[in-house]
Amino acid sequence: MHRLRWLAAPVIIAAAFLGCSEQLTAPANCPAECPGGQTVYDTVLSALPGSDSSFIGYVKPGQGSSLRVSDQLPASEDRAFVRFTPRSDSVFVAGDSNRAYTVDSVALEATLQARDTSVKGLSVYFYRLPLTIDTNSTFADLDGELNPANLLDSVAVSDTLIQGRLRLVLSGSALDRLSFTPADSGRLAIGFRIHALRPTGIRLASGATGTTGPGFISYVKAAVTDTAKQHQFLTRGAAQDGFVSQTVLIPDPDLLTVGGSPSSRAIIRFKLPEYIQDSVQVLRASLELIPAGPINGLPNDSVQVEARNVLTDLGAKSPTGALIGGPVGILEGGADTVRIEMARLVRSWQGSSPLPGAVIISLLPEGSSFSRPVFYSTRSPAGQPRLRITYAPRFNFQRP
Amino acid sequence: MRARLLLLGLMLTAPSLAAQSSMFGVRGLGLPGRELSARALGSDGAIGLFDPESSLNPASISGLGVLTAGFALTPDWRTWSSPAGNASLRATRFPLAYVGGPVPGSRLSLAIGFASYADHDFALASVGTFSPRGQAVTYYDTLTSTGGLSQFRFAAAYRLDDATTIGAAAYAITGSNRVITHRYFSDSSYLPILQRTEMSYAGPGFSLGLTHRFSSAFSGALLLRSDGAAKLDIDSTRVGTIDLPYTFGAGFTYRASRKLQLAGQGIYQTWSGANSDLLALGGVGSVNTLDVSAGLEFTPDPRRPTRHPLRFGVRYAGLPFPLEAGARAHEFSIATGTGARFARGRGGMDLGLQYAWRSDGSARKERALLLTLGISVRP
Numbered sequence: 001m002h003r004l005r006w007l008a009a010p011v012i013i014a015a016a017f018l019g020c021s022e023q024l025t026a027p028a029n030c031p032a033e034c035p036g037g038q039t040v041y042d043t044v045l046s047a048l049p050g051s052d053s054s055f056i057g058y059v060k061p062g063q064g065s066s067l068r069v070s071d072q073l074p075a076s077e078d079r080a081f082v083r084f085t086p087r088s089d090s091v092f093v094a095g096d097s098n099r100a101y102t103v104d105s106v107a108l109e110a111t112l113q114a115r116d117t118s119v120k121g122l123s124v125y126f127y128r129l130p131l132t133i134d135t136n137s138t139f140a141d142l143d144g145e146l147n148p149a150n151l152l153d154s155v156a157v158s159d160t161l162i163q164g165r166l167r168l169v170l171s172g173s174a175l176d177r178l179s180f181t182p183a184d185s186g187r188l189a190i191g192f193r194i195h196a197l198r199p200t201g202i203r204l205a206s207g208a209t210g211t212t213g214p215g216f217i218s219y220v221k222a223a224v225t226d227t228a229k230q231h232q233f234l235t236r237g238a239a240q241d242g243f244v245s246q247t248v249l250i251p252d253p254d255l256l257t258v259g260g261s262p263s264s265r266a267i268i269r270f271k272l273p274e275y276i277q278d279s280v281q282v283l284r285a286s287l288e289l290i291p292a293g294p295i296n297g298l299p300n301d302s303v304q305v306e307a308r309n310v311l312t313d314l315g316a317k318s319p320t321g322a323l324i325g326g327p328v329g330i331l332e333g334g335a336d337t338v339r340i341e342m343a344r345l346v347r348s349w350q351g352s353s354p355l356p357g358a359v360i361i362s363l364l365p366e367g368s369s370f371s372r373p374v375f376y377s378t379r380s381p382a383g384q385p386r387l388r389i390t391y392a393p394r395f396n397f398q399r400p
Numbered sequence: 401m402r403a404r405l406l407l408l409g410l411m412l413t414a415p416s417l418a419a420q421s422s423m424f425g426v427r428g429l430g431l432p433g434r435e436l437s438a439r440a441l442g443s444d445g446a447i448g449l450f451d452p453e454s455s456l457n458p459a460s461i462s463g464l465g466v467l468t469a470g471f472a473l474t475p476d477w478r479t480w481s482s483p484a485g486n487a488s489l490r491a492t493r494f495p496l497a498y499v500g501g502p503v504p505g506s507r508l509s510l511a512i513g514f515a516s517y518a519d520h521d522f523a524l525a526s527v528g529t530f531s532p533r534g535q536a537v538t539y540y541d542t543l544t545s546t547g548g549l550s551q552f553r554f555a556a557a558y559r560l561d562d563a564t565t566i567g568a569a570a571y572a573i574t575g576s577n578r579v580i581t582h583r584y585f586s587d588s589s590y591l592p593i594l595q596r597t598e599m600s601y602a603g604p605g606f607s608l609g610l611t612h613r614f615s616s617a618f619s620g621a622l623l624l625r626s627d628g629a630a631k632l633d634i635d636s637t638r639v640g641t642i643d644l645p646y647t648f649g650a651g652f653t654y655r656a657s658r659k660l661q662l663a664g665q666g667i668y669q670t671w672s673g674a675n676s677d678l679l680a681l682g683g684v685g686s687v688n689t690l691d692v693s694a695g696l697e698f699t700p701d702p703r704r705p706t707r708h709p710l711r712f713g714v715r716y717a718g719l720p721f722p723l724e725a726g727a728r729a730h731e732f733s734i735a736t737g738t739g740a741r742f743a744r745g746r747g748g749m750d751l752g753l754q755y756a757w758r759s760d761g762s763a764r765k766e767r768a769l770l771l772t773l774g775i776s777v778r779p
Contacts, residue, residue, distance in 0.1 A: 026423055027485030030526035033723045042532040283590045343591045390532045395581045397597045399682035400428050
């Protein structure tokens, strides 16, 4: 019995040790040498006729990440404005108290987000605006205020600069152009327009982007005797900003429009066949949208189209989910079919608790770019939206 | 008693009851198990129909002189070469476990046990291309199967006289395969495929066996076995049945001298009965197989025959499930082994070492080194 005990330990150890060691993977020529069988199919689904449409008004000018400014750009003619938060008439001096100040200089800043780098000689002009300019102002209202009398100064943009901070510094007598009246209550409003050697446009970061938004910085001398504490600065961001367009385009109800400002979105609906709905594994799903014409916009600007799933189909107000198709980049002037890959999204349409078979198409950045692609709809005689699905049926496990 | 329970527990909790794995076992039901103990495998199966610790012939369990429990452990190392590539493979299996012995005061012996019926462990990696949208896309497939069929045997043997023993056994053949297929694409626009299933089998079996000593030197054995149809369920849904084979076996031992015993056996299995079922399921089919082995056992000390005997054997066997239609897979192997009894015969350990060449007449070849360790306890 003692010897049996002596035997048990190494047997258990050997069994455990050897039992853990496996290498079973070998190369094979499948399907000839392999059991089972995997097949893959490709099919094209048309959108449900008449159920696709565009809606406008999702993101208004200034609510997006960019302020559009352009000069004779075919896509859109735009002017931008910013009203900063009020600048107080005193400055807090650390270790002291609020003190009156005198302004040494002022910096007005804006961030260039996008431009057409093929256009040279770009300058951005800063204008002081009356405080009456706001989001209700028209293009004519704003454009009328961007006149030489209100010009603060301009910033010449380097031809090599693609993105970056633009900074206009005013000092000395130029500060007179920024003086406040008591009615201003320290509020400053400025407008932007541009000029270049050719018609073009730019996108400036809006206040919605946070610290990259427009800035109003006052470098001041506080009324304190301690010279080390005299030099202070006051920074103000945008309280309200936006842009106005010369022409606001209304989507054609027979086409699908996305982008623009106010932004448009399109909803497209599909119905999966039962054999796809129930048991296949969707490998790839490409939503194919055919432009009704060359896509307008700012040349060389990075713009994308994306598709989002719909949690509940409420038409224009359908809440969207986290599943995203694409995004896929589009180019100004392009007329090629736009293909948005959305396999994971289509998979959410399958199973016993499927989400609605609908997608919302929108543009990125929304309400900010000059692009406004228009696609054929199911009401168009040709080029209707379609969904190309590559799928794998259940593996033929029973094939021995 | 503690050691007895320990070994019995180890036997019952063995992680897998499959025999050796093989790339020639990826089709059909897999690579058929051999139901042999380490002792019998030392002669490459030549004494299998007489070996009481093997599960082949129910009549042979009368050779268990006392209550005996045991199991076998088989690690294997294989090399696989095919036009698709080469691979070094290894696996460890527990192909056999049993408890049996004579019923005191009678001529009856009983045994129960598990044994591998067919091993279906493999993982196949392949590469291919497809062009669903007119543009070629490379895909990488992995098909993994773990599991196989096992048999639970209840056997009884009755010693008619000193020379003749008959036996019968009933089998419950059951098992499952967990199969997973995974496909990646070189184009990330295509999401990977991951599908899995569980295939389960269940079927009965029955066998009759006979051993007879014709003389003090010469003995013979016969086996007749019929396995019914295995029901095949995939994820609990019946998809078909697969006919299991009839088995006909015959063997002999011849004691050439006090120290030398020669043995041989042949087993014929009608696996072609499963052919139509496999074809109906879309498979390649199956063929009948003949398994022939010959060997010897040399006993250095005839007074203590269990002390370090030397066993040798050779074997040729057909394999029932070809990888491709028209191919005929077979294996040739050589084996050696030894064993020892200790603790006054209460404990036993046998070793069997086999080297097998498998091929199917094409460029596909497999070589396998199998080490079988058998542990037996006689409380």
